[in-house]
Amino acid sequence: MASEQEILEGLADIVNEETGIDQGDVQADKSFTDDLDIDSLSMMTIVVNAEEKFGVRIPDDEVKNLKTVGDAVAFIQKSQA
């Protein structure tokens, strides 16, 4: 099971690959839409890649609840437990 920091770093890599956003800007308190300007389709790509990387399932209905990077990290960590 990955630590919170490991999930954050892994997620930052995924966000960087999809959007080109610098990994250092992908912080827990950042909003995917308002701060990082990630649209709904890029968000879905990030979700699918995160599922693969962390071995978790993130249902479509759950994606709208992942407002910040921290929300996603917490959901992934909870799912891995």
Place this chain on the structure above:
Amino acid sequence: MSATSKGFASALSSGIPTRHARISGVGGYRPKRIVPNAEIVDRINSSDEWIRERSGIIERRWAGPDEGIIEMSAWAAEPALAMAGIEGSDIDAVVMATVSWPYQTPAAAPLLAEHFGSKAAAFDISAACAGYCHGIGLASDMVRTGRADNVLVVGVERLTDFTDKDDRGTAFIFGDGAGAAVVSASDTPGIGPTIWGSDGAQWDVISQRESWIDVHEKDLGWPTIGMAGQTVFRWAVWGMAPVAKRALEAAGISADQLDAFIPHQANVRIIDAMIKQLKLPEDIPVARDIAYTGNTSAASIPLAMERMIRHEEIPRGGLALQIGFGAGLAYAAQVVVIP
């Protein structure tokens, strides 16, 4: 006492040899009225840049009152018949794929057959954006089994009749148009096996929002088509890339042998993500007709193929992988020889 068979089942003849089928002609009709993003942005509080980023769409065509389902189909079919070198009297069956023919019954296909002076078998199929590839698969089987020598397959939509012009999820995507193909008997294989399927558990992901009965009984005015964009995106990219691979495998070819990739023109973002998932070699031309045509559902693949042939982007006689996917959720894919 149970009923007893007379025992003649083994005497039944299907009367049909097996042979090959190919697409012998393709044609398209695009409505006259060009609608740029600027014309629709106000009602969805959007911008040209926003629409281009999220869909790749620059403009689409909206059909006028004189561009009905049958008229557009006929104008798309005429060049397809000409390319195939046949006339209306040579058509053995008409298969129309559409979700926007405004009559519950009869189907549109008999009217199109009548337009060409044909009394051939004629029926519609309802498989939304996968309808054209369903039609090509059916037509191929009809020709291969000897049931028909020439089948006219048309994908046609007036989606704007069922579009909520205030819906930020769909108003900028849908367009109108018609694409047609003729499937004919062939000495060599021209249409690979069709890989198809559906997922009715997700029937409401893309659907007419209310049933006709609810519209009538609850006085809801007029139904429009709704779509859960993120869910469709996930299914279309990560669900359909394996289907495309299976169509290649079934045809016995590898991706690098393709001369064209013609996916349903749903959204450029879906197309780009699908290419990535398929690891499609970069030199293979990919249909991007959506930029100027929008998403025309059943019409999108033949329209895209028609444009690529007309612009000489793809070689006649080469191999194209085509895949349709949409409401149902239904999908169909096959490899075809470009006419």
